[in-house]
Amino acid sequence: MTSNELRQAYLNFFKEKGHAIIPSASLLPENDPTTLFTSSGMQPMVPYLLGEIHPNGTRITDSQKSFRTQDIEEVGDNRHTTFFEMLGNWSLGDYFKAEQIPWMFEFLTKTVGLNPEKLFITCFRGKEEIGIPKDEEAAELWQKQFKTVGLEAKIVDFPERDGLQNGRIFFYDEKKNWWSRAGITEKMPVGEPGGPDSEMFWDFGTELNLHENSQWKNEPCHVNCDCGRFMEIGNNVFMAYKKTDQGFESLKNKNVDFGGGLERIATALNGDPDMFKIDLFAGPLKLLEELSGKKYGDKGDSEYINDGKQCWVDVRKQFRVILDHLRAATFLIGDGALPSNKDQGYFTRRLIRRSVRFARDLNVQENFCAKVGEIYIDEYQVAYPDLKNKKAEVLAELEKEEKRFRETLEDGIKEFDKLLKGFEIAFQQTGKKITEISGKQAFKLYDTYGFPLEMTEEMAKENGLVIDGEGFKQAFAAHKDLSRSGAEQKFAGGLADHSVETTKLHTATHLLQAALRKILGPHVFQKGSNITVERLRFDFSHPEKVTSEQLEQVEQIVNQAIEQNLPVNCQMMDLAEAKAAAAIGVFDDKYEKLGGQVKVYTIAPSTSSGQAGENSVSREVCGGPHVEKTGDLGHFKIIKEEAVSAGVRRIKAVLA
Numbered sequence: 001m002t003s004n005e006l007r008q009a010y011l012n013f014f015k016e017k018g019h020a021i022i023p024s025a026s027l028l029p030e031n032d033p034t035t036l037f038t039s040s041g042m043q044p045m046v047p048y049l050l051g052e053i054h055p056n057g058t059r060i061t062d063s064q065k066s067f068r069t070q071d072i073e074e075v076g077d078n079r080h081t082t083f084f085e086m087l088g089n090w091s092l093g094d095y096f097k098a099e100q101i102p103w104m105f106e107f108l109t110k111t112v113g114l115n116p117e118k119l120f121i122t123c124f125r126g127k128e129e130i131g132i133p134k135d136e137e138a139a140e141l142w143q144k145q146f147k148t149v150g151l152e153a154k155i156v157d158f159p160e161r162d163g164l165q166n167g168r169i170f171f172y173d174e175k176k177n178w179w180s181r182a183g184i185t186e187k188m189p190v191g192e193p194g195g196p197d198s199e200m201f202w203d204f205g206t207e208l209n210l211h212e213n214s215q216w217k218n219e220p221c222h223v224n225c226d227c228g229r230f231m232e233i234g235n236n237v238f239m240a241y242k243k244t245d246q247g248f249e250s251l252k253n254k255n256v257d258f259g260g261g262l263e264r265i266a267t268a269l270n271g272d273p274d275m276f277k278i279d280l281f282a283g284p285l286k287l288l289e290e291l292s293g294k295k296y297g298d299k300g301d302s303e304y305i306n307d308g309k310q311c312w313v314d315v316r317k318q319f320r321v322i323l324d325h326l327r328a329a330t331f332l333i334g335d336g337a338l339p340s341n342k343d344q345g346y347f348t349r350r351l352i353r354r355s356v357r358f359a360r361d362l363n364v365q366e367n368f369c370a371k372v373g374e375i376y377i378d379e380y381q382v383a384y385p386d387l388k389n390k391k392a393e394v395l396a397e398l399e400k401e402e403k404r405f406r407e408t409l410e411d412g413i414k415e416f417d418k419l420l421k422g423f424e425i426a427f428q429q430t431g432k433k434i435t436e437i438s439g440k441q442a443f444k445l446y447d448t449y450g451f452p453l454e455m456t457e458e459m460a461k462e463n464g465l466v467i468d469g470e471g472f473k474q475a476f477a478a479h480k481d482l483s484r485s486g487a488e489q490k491f492a493g494g495l496a497d498h499s500v501e502t503t504k505l506h507t508a509t510h511l512l513q514a515a516l517r518k519i520l521g522p523h524v525f526q527k528g529s530n531i532t533v534e535r536l537r538f539d540f541s542h543p544e545k546v547t548s549e550q551l552e553q554v555e556q557i558v559n560q561a562i563e564q565n566l567p568v569n570c571q572m573m574d575l576a577e578a579k580a581a582a583a584i585g586v587f588d589d590k591y592e593k594l595g596g597q598v599k600v601y602t603i604a605p606s607t608s609s610g611q612a613g614e615n616s617v618s619r620e621v622c623g624g625p626h627v628e629k630t631g632d633l634g635h636f637k638i639i640k641e642e643a644v645s646a647g648v649r650r651i652k653a654v655l656a
Contacts, residue, residue: 002279017059022061026335039066047623063088075324088257091256104234117151121200122177123135154167160224172224191242196238200232200233208229210229235260283379284376334390345644353401367402377391442471510603535652546651554638566603573598581619584618
């Protein structure tokens with residue numbers, strides 16, 4: 001079974017169980033300024049898990065594109081990736097453990113064909129002091145499933161202390177087997193739902209000696225050990241409780257949230273713990289081997305000494321970084337995150353540039369990013385036709401960014417040579433030889449010219465120098481703290497909290513888009529938004545700077561709509577009905593797969609019947625929330641208009 005077949009098999013399996021198949025949401029979250037990217041399969045479903053009615057019913061399934069920035073530096077081992085797909089199925093107040101656990105066992109062992117002898121399970125140990133019991137129900141349901149295939153699945157506790165104990169089902173505490181957005185903590189807000197989860201792990205076997213050859217070899221091995229023997233392939237969250245003033249109470253309508261890594265299940269099916277050996281990476285890997293003249297798993301060209309032993313740089317890291325980063329960049333560009341120095345585009349640029357740097361270690365001389373991107377687009381064209389439709393734009397951006405960085409790379413090498421020249425002059429003047437590149441100097445090469453520390457170290461070694469590694473860490477930490485502080489300030493109080501101020505600004509974005517389309521033309525469409533309690537930020541398609549006169553006209557139109565105190569109405573519409581009503585929306589594969597049920601918010605004078613008239617000011621497909629009347633907004637004021645990227649402009653505005 002290929003990875004594409006695996007994805008389709010999963011969706012078909014749950015479709016047969018009465019689930020509606022919905023398309024993946026964008027990697028760039030809509031109307032959620034609390035985060036830059038969609039980083040899990042659950043993220044787009046949070047409103048429905050919290051009680052909002054899903055237009056497709058109570059049983060939902062999908063494969064969700066996900067991207068995690070925190071894993072960029074981790075890529076290089078055999079299982080970390082920044083981009084991944086999360087297979088998901090949800091019960092929104094419908095079925096629960098008794099259905100979900102047998103279905104997952106059936107899917108993994110029968111549909112996919114995984115050997116149940118290599119499947120291990122974890123469940124929640126419970127927390128008696130707050131009244132949440134051990135999840136013995138889930139453990140016993142799993143035990144019954146293993147019994148159907150002739151396996152006696154022993155249930156044991158404290159594997160992190162006592163090891164596997166010949167068990168197959170294990171209890172862990174809330175750090176491993178509880179889900180809520182704040183964990184079981186005093187900070188968990190009243191009304192917040194949560195519940196125990198039950199995870200599935202794949203055992204790659206003792207014959208690989210993964211534990212014995214790891215730094216944890218003297219500690220007990222268990223499924224959550226980091227030695228690499230076990231890999232988590234899926235997680236069932238059983239959302240059963242709600243926080244109250246007195247503690248926790250059972251939810252009236254319980255939810256199921258399953259998330260399973262497509263690549264991880266494919267890795268288990270492949271029987272090799274190296275995720276980069278699955279078929280999704282095969283085409284790009286073959287190209288990189290041809291361009292570099294190296295084979296995945298070969299010794300590198302560089303040697304180093306470790307504990308008195310001669311070693312070689314493992315080139316698998318270089319291959320893995322490139323394979324992951326260019327796949328992620330391809331999808332990010334496809335979803336609108338063009339390489340830039342800001343927001344999501346910053347990460348796209350960083351991924352591409354790291355790929356070029358690591359390709360240099362492989363001695364790849366020619367431009368290659370677009371070639372790799374093209375293979376990925378062809379690989380994913382059936383599952384993600386939108387990516388195929390944007391092929392030309394994606395490849396052009398990859399090519400342009402690589403070319404730009406190769407020029408920067410050469411500038412960085414010149415900067416390094418200037419450092420050497422400075423050291424030489426200092427030696428001539430003082431007679432004292434400088435043998436160390438300072439942390440600040442190394443960080444400048446990293447931050448300004450994109451040199452990773454290991455590249456600077458390599459070039460330093462060739463010239464008899466060392467790096468002040470501690471100084472680099474301090475400079476990096478200071479930069480990171482500054483960036484984090486900026487991000488916290490930027491994303492404080494986002495739309496996700498549905499506060500009054502953010503709700504007002506959200507409605508104002510609808511009026512703003514309508515006004516922009518009226519003044520600039522129908523080519524204007526939303527390209528992104530970010531709403532805090534202080535202001536709105538709205539990105540839109542437009543090829544040139546908006547003049548001050550045009551901005552004044554836009555302001556005037558928005559404020560006229562506010563002064564008219566127009567009602568804001570919400571209707572559930574069929575796809576065809578929304579199109580016929582001229583609702584603004586990207587009517588692509590996403591809405592087709594949603595089965596045509598969408599929310600449409602209309603801002604227009606009411607007719608005698610109380611319904612929104614045809615002379616609407618704004619009509620958009622949107623998830624909400626919004627104010628009831630535009631008069632609640634106050635005075636609208638544009639404070640800035642600027643470029644974001646080619647063909648995309650940005651407006652920042654406030655309500656006074």
